[in-house]
Amino acid sequence: MPVTFTFGEMLSARSVIGSTLAELGETHENLWVLTPDIGATLVEFRDKYPDRFVDVGLAEQACVGIAAGLAYDGNIPVVSGMLPFLSMRALEQVRTDVCYPDLPVKIIGTHGGLVGNGGSTHYAVEDLSLMCSLTNMTVTSIGDPVMVGEIIRQSMHMTGPIYIRLAVGKKDKVLYEEGQHEIRIGKGIVARDGSDVTLFTHGTTVAQALEAAEQLAQDGVSVRVVDMFTLKPIDAELIERCAAETGGRFVVLEDHLSYGGLATRVADVVADRGIRLESFERLGIPQVYAGFGEDEQLRDKHGYGLSATVAALRRAVAPATRAAADEPAAV
Amino acid sequence: MTGATLDIGERHSVGELTDLAYELRRKLLELCGTYEGAVHIGGDLSVADILTVLFHHGLRVDPDDIANPARDRFVLSKGHAAVCMYIAMAMRGFFSYDEIVDTYGQLDSAYGMHPCKVQLPGVEASTGSLGHGLPLAVGMALSARHRGEKHRVVTLLGDGETGEGSVWEAVMAGRSQKLGNLVAFVDRNRQLMTSFAEERVMFEPYPDKWRAFGWNVIEVDGHDMAQLVDAIDRLPDPDSDVPTVVVCETVKGKGVDFMERNLAWHAGSLGADDLSRALAALDASRGTTAADVPPADTHEEAR
Numbered sequence: 001m002p003v004t005f006t007f008g009e010m011l012s013a014r015s016v017i018g019s020t021l022a023e024l025g026e027t028h029e030n031l032w033v034l035t036p037d038i039g040a041t042l043v044e045f046r047d048k049y050p051d052r053f054v055d056v057g058l059a060e061q062a063c064v065g066i067a068a069g070l071a072y073d074g075n076i077p078v079v080s081g082m083l084p085f086l087s088m089r090a091l092e093q094v095r096t097d098v099c100y101p102d103l104p105v106k107i108i109g110t111h112g113g114l115v116g117n118g119g120s121t122h123y124a125v126e127d128l129s130l131m132c133s134l135t136n137m138t139v140t141s142i143g144d145p146v147m148v149g150e151i152i153r154q155s156m157h158m159t160g161p162i163y164i165r166l167a168v169g170k171k172d173k174v175l176y177e178e179g180q181h182e183i184r185i186g187k188g189i190v191a192r193d194g195s196d197v198t199l200f201t202h203g204t205t206v207a208q209a210l211e212a213a214e215q216l217a218q219d220g221v222s223v224r225v226v227d228m229f230t231l232k233p234i235d236a237e238l239i240e241r242c243a244a245e246t247g248g249r250f251v252v253l254e255d256h257l258s259y260g261g262l263a264t265r266v267a268d269v270v271a272d273r274g275i276r277l278e279s280f281e282r283l284g285i286p287q288v289y290a291g292f293g294e295d296e297q298l299r300d301k302h303g304y305g306l307s308a309t310v311a312a313l314r315r316a317v318a319p320a321t322r323a324a325a326d327e328p329a330a331v
Numbered sequence: 332m333t334g335a336t337l338d339i340g341e342r343h344s345v346g347e348l349t350d351l352a353y354e355l356r357r358k359l360l361e362l363c364g365t366y367e368g369a370v371h372i373g374g375d376l377s378v379a380d381i382l383t384v385l386f387h388h389g390l391r392v393d394p395d396d397i398a399n400p401a402r403d404r405f406v407l408s409k410g411h412a413a414v415c416m417y418i419a420m421a422m423r424g425f426f427s428y429d430e431i432v433d434t435y436g437q438l439d440s441a442y443g444m445h446p447c448k449v450q451l452p453g454v455e456a457s458t459g460s461l462g463h464g465l466p467l468a469v470g471m472a473l474s475a476r477h478r479g480e481k482h483r484v485v486t487l488l489g490d491g492e493t494g495e496g497s498v499w500e501a502v503m504a505g506r507s508q509k510l511g512n513l514v515a516f517v518d519r520n521r522q523l524m525t526s527f528a529e530e531r532v533m534f535e536p537y538p539d540k541w542r543a544f545g546w547n548v549i550e551v552d553g554h555d556m557a558q559l560v561d562a563i564d565r566l567p568d569p570d571s572d573v574p575t576v577v578v579c580e581t582v583k584g585k586g587v588d589f590m591e592r593n594l595a596w597h598a599g600s601l602g603a604d605d606l607s608r609a610l611a612a613l614d615a616s617r618g619t620t621a622a623d624v625p626p627a628d629t630h631e632e633a634r
Contacts, residue, residue, distance in 0.1 A: 051477050054508070062466040062500030069470020072448075072456060073404075077470075092460060093497070097467060101448050101457045 007177040013145035013169035014041040017108060020149040021045045021078060025052065028156060030075040036063045038081040038109075060090040067105045068097035076104055076156065083109040083165060087127035094161075099136045102160045108152070112141060112165035113204055113255025113285075114298040120289040124165070129260030131163045132232045138185060139232040141165040141203035145172040147229070150183050158185075167204035167255070167295075175206055175227075188235040194224035197249040197316045198242040199309070202228050202262055204255050204295070212309040221317050231262055236269045243270070248278040249316040253309055255299070258284030279316045283309060337401045339391045349556045349618070351422060352383040356586050356613055358418045362432050364606030369598040371444075373590060374489060375415035377520040377581040380554050381487060382412075382419040385516075389563040390485060394424035397453045403482045404471050406456045408464020409489035409518060410445040411598075416454075417442050425453045462495025464488060465515060469505045472513040475569075483569050487516045491523040494532055499544070506545040511571030518553065520583040524597045527627055541576045553579025555620040582624045587612045592627035
């Protein structure tokens with residue numbers, strides 16, 4: 001059953017995952033759903049296709065290995081769980097059992113970033129760095145709950161693996177109107193156009209980026225917001241175009257370590273293509289274990305909340321004051 | 332059922348299988364004599380009988396139809412015994428033995444230290460890192476069960492490898508999913524790479540561990556072909572709901588006296604002189620089983 005939604009509405013991305021998989025289970029008889037005990041939103045699929053639903057209990061490594069075994073036999077397995085555990089405890093299975101033979105396993109999960117107030121055991125903040133380093137892996141991070149369904153649908157046609165990162169996924173703002181943007185894996189979305197500076201982001205901070213851009217607009221600064229929801233393969237053409245069209249001024253905002261995630265991906269493109277920038281600033285999690293607190297509190301505390309984003313954008317368009325900006329934290 | 336048919340080729344007597352295992356060991360030693368790098372010869376020799384009985388008796392496979400959906404699937408979880416599997420499969424008609432010997436370990440060869448399905452079709456899974464094969468086999472067995480296919484999924488693990496936690500995750504999953512079409516062989520050679528197993532890790536009572544997880548346990552002498560054949564012939568119906576482990580009591584380095592239960596021969600290379608010594612030892616050991624090889628003297632001073 002396709003989900004109906006309204007722009008700006010709050011929607012649970014998890015429920016979109018559940019309903020999308022239940023819908024695809026009908027048309028894809030080789031679609032399996034596996035989980036290490038994180039099955040609450042998969043109930044619809046489980047009830048409709050109990051033979052293709054596997055809850056292994058608390059066993060991430062076996063969960064990913066079993067998914068690979070299913071994929072070897074021509075199935076399309078989706079592993080759904082919490083990303084701090086799927087991306088790290090099962091990292092070797094993801095790399096060796098899934099990526100090495102290039103199997104169409106989809107890894108989808110929640111708790112990407114400083115979200116959910118679980119503390120550092122329960123925040124996936126290194127995951128994109130780890131996943132981007134894996135050969136054959138496609139890496140995505142999604143903020144718009146409706147988009148999650150679209151990406152899962154598109155991934156059905158992929159012959160290799162994909163990683164799909166969400167925040168908590170309980171209550172997410174619908175960011176895009178239906179048909180407003182072409183959504184395609186590997187292509188960034190210009191969520192808001194602008195000409196003075198580009199703000200690259202992904203996942204849960206897209207909404208914050210749009211809000212920051214709106215504040216800058218009141219000062220007459222035109223901010224382009226790019227939802228770079230595919231980190232790998234990265235949309236290098238769009239990065240190059242943004243450099244040319246927004247005065248060579250880049251800010252990268254992400255709910256991930258500020259080194260190793262999207263900022264690093266963008267910086268790699270800049271270096272590899274010899275793109276000349278006026279300014280480049282990264283906003284993300286420094287090398288600390290973040291502690292407890294609500295999502296927004298943690299982003300503010302660690303220097304990549306809304307006000308920090310606004311400040312970074314102002315610095316970007318006023319290069320003379322950039323020297324006053326804090327030096328980046330240790331890499 | 333898919334309705335696919337599978338020609339499983341000729342059936343061999345226990346005597347013929349014993350001769351095939353001898354031939355497999357000869358070929359292993361020859362490769363170990365010509366290849367300059369290290370070969371995991373100790374662990375290869377401990378699974379030579381198991382792989383012989385699987386590829387010439389137990390597994391329903393057809394080398395001329397490697398993608399036949401009705402085939403049994405075999406996953407070499409102890410991927411470092413790849414050479415032994417390559418040669419066993421070559422002897423069954425999958426690959427050319429000469430090609431293995433001529434190219435092993437060289438640039439762009441399909442035959443490397445650990446098996447890669449992408450580079451070597453006919454191999455069912457890319458393995459090498461230990462503790463990965465059983466979860467893969469569980470997934471394959473689940474898929475077969477779901478499709479109503481009657482083939483088995485068989486995996487071979489080293490006993491040392493079962494120190495990996497992921498093995499026991501999959502042991503639980505296989506039992507929970509009621510996969511009677513899943514069979515694990517364990518090469519219980521009682522040696523890790525640098526130590527005798529019980530010195531470092533208390534595996535015993537080993538078969539009881541599997542029993543405690545609800546598996547059907549068969550215990551055999553892993554170098555006694557009659558026992559291995561009997562174990563395979565006694566496997567429960569693939570439609571049953573309890574997976575089976577065949578715990579094979581083995582000797583690392585089996586068949587070559589100076590390698591047997593010797594920590595120095597986890598991996599190595601034989602020169603021309605050692606090769607002729609090894610082949611002579613192999614001839615002398617024909618017809619012996621694990622029970623014929625004395626236990627390792629594990630006292631430190633003995634080394």
